[in-house]
Amino acid sequence: MASSPSSSAPFPDEPGSQHEHGSDLVHLSELLKRPVADRHGESLGRLSDVIARLRGHDYPLVSGLVVAVGGREVFVPVDQVRSFDADPLVLASARVNLRQFERRDGEVLLRSDVLGHRLIDVANARLVRASDVELRRENGRWLCHAIDTHRNRRFFGLFGARVEEHPNQDWRAFEPLIGHARSAALRGAVARVRGLKPAQIADLIEEASNEEGAELLHRVHQDPELEADVFEELDDDLQSRLLGARTNAEIADVLTRMRADDAADAIGELPQSRRQPILDLLPAGVRTKVITLMGFNPTSAGGLMGVEFVTVPADGTAATGLDAVRGATGLQPEALTSVYLVSRKGRLKGVIRLATLVQAEPAAPLRGLADTDPIRVHPDADITDVALLMADYNLLTLPVVDDHGRPLGVVTVDDVLEATLPEDWWRREPAPPHDIVGATNAADDDEGPDADTRATGAGGRTP
Known part of the structure; x- marks a missing residue:
């Protein structure tokens, strides 16, 4: 069995490279460990893996096979396979390159990296396990088209055994967790x-x-x-x-x-x-x-509070308050639900809801818009007291002040929920948003595949 230069293999999508591939759909599980023979029918080894090349958001392109020959694994270009229906798989050539196979950047080994491994179901934000990969031939090229995330189960009844049927899901609905360090940058980019x-x-x-x-x-x-x-x-x-x-x-x-x-x-x-x-x-x-x-004690108002909030002089106008909010670009949105009025000595004089501020005339005095006797707590206040106050007064935020009435920080409702929810509630599986699938599908329909991420496949393994 002589070694032929892999660079001489034609590209899978070039004229003259097509062979008798048989059907246009095959499953990875049907191919693995299948015998491989040369064009004369002489046994070469067994199929160990299938190689696919990542192409951004597009379907990965099947570029070759990993065949176990003797004690080593060698690369065979996919265009050398006459048909995926045959058993054994028959190659179009009498020779293969016996150089030890080495995976390259951007390549996925479908058995080693995907089959039986977990993937990210992006639309539903969860981890699932791949039980099979569907390969489909389109325009003369084999693509990783779909993934089966269900465990195949066999049922027995009056008419004998049958396999549970379920639809495979589009490959692009998932992100594989491959673990190949040299390909991480390519995968991370998309x-x-x-x-x-x-x-x-x-x-x-x-x-x-x-x-x-x-x-x-x-x-x-x-x-x-x-x-x-x-x-x-x-x-x-x-x-x-x-x-x-x-x-x-x-x-x-x-x-x-x-x-x-x-x-x-x-x-x-x-x-x-x-x-x-x-x-x-x-x-x-x-x-x-x-x-x-x-x-501060982590179980106190001081331990819960955030220290980023918007303050304005108490003698300002609604326009002054809105300008302060516009300038607070680095603050978290939940910290902007209210604006705090302070005196010249920095003491808390009132609180205005952002909605009130937006609806007011620009020249309206802030004092006339604000709650001038706001609910506030000392930093030593207990978490339970903070939660009760916010519930009783329907507060989204609660200012924390020092002994002189100067604001130190703000407790937000999400801080209170995080601190007071029972520990076992955090272990519950969250319910998915009801519209997450519809929204994802709509986005796919509007945008379609990203043309900038498409690439043509290459056969052979030239450097």
Whole structure:
């Protein structure tokens, strides 16, 4: 069996490269371990894997087979297979390149990387397991077209055994967690997981294995702001473990982008020996906020509050208040539901709901729009008291003031929910939004495949 240069193999989509491929649809499970023979029928080995090349948002292109020949695995271009229906699989050539197969960047090994492994069901933000892959021939090229995420079960009845039938799902509905380091950059560049909400990504990471979680974080890492939002949503123990595996500089980089109250909680979960070095690496303004928050009991209003909120002079107008809101571009949306009036000495004089401010005439005095005797608490107030106050008075935010009545921070309703929900509630599987599938399908219909991400496939394995 002589070795032929793989560069001489024709491209799968070039004229003259087509052979008798048989049917236009085949399942991976039907191919694996099937015998492989040369064109004369002489046995070469068995099919070990199928190689597909990633192409952005488009279907991966099947580029070749991995065939176990003797004690090694070798590459066979897919266009050399006469038919996927035959058993054994018969090649169009009498020779194959016996050089040991090596996977390249952007390649997926369908058995090793996908079959039996978990994938991200993007539309439903959950992890599922692939039980089979459907290969389909289109325009003379084999594509990874669909994935079966159901475990095939065999039923027995009056008419004998039958296999449970269910529709396969479009490959593009999933993101495989491949784990191939050299291909990570290519996969991360088109990672649709970054379009999910931070809480959804955090749920995926919490459900994932260590290796799967590492790959998810790698994809998120390319968007530092999203990465910080995801860390805010992680379970405290997992957040601490994942941060603890990073260098002090890397931790500080994530914490700088987190809300100060969440960053303070995260530092508090780290080993004592690492806290001060990490604090020293934070920007001065962030460090001051974090140190202030770390001084409060975590089960108190001071431990719950965020320190970013909008204040305006009490003698201003509605236009003044709206200008302040427009300028607060770095604040979380929940911190902008109310604007706080302060005196010249910084004491809290009133609270105005943002809706009231928007509906008012620009020249209207703020004092006439505000609640001049707002509900407020001391930083030592207990979480339960804070929750009761916010429920009794229908508050979205609750200002926290010092002994002199100066605002220190704001507790938001989501902070209270997070602190008071029973621990076992956090372990419940969240119900998916009722319109998530419809919204995704509508987007697909409107936009279609991204033409910029399409690529033509290449046969052979030339460098």
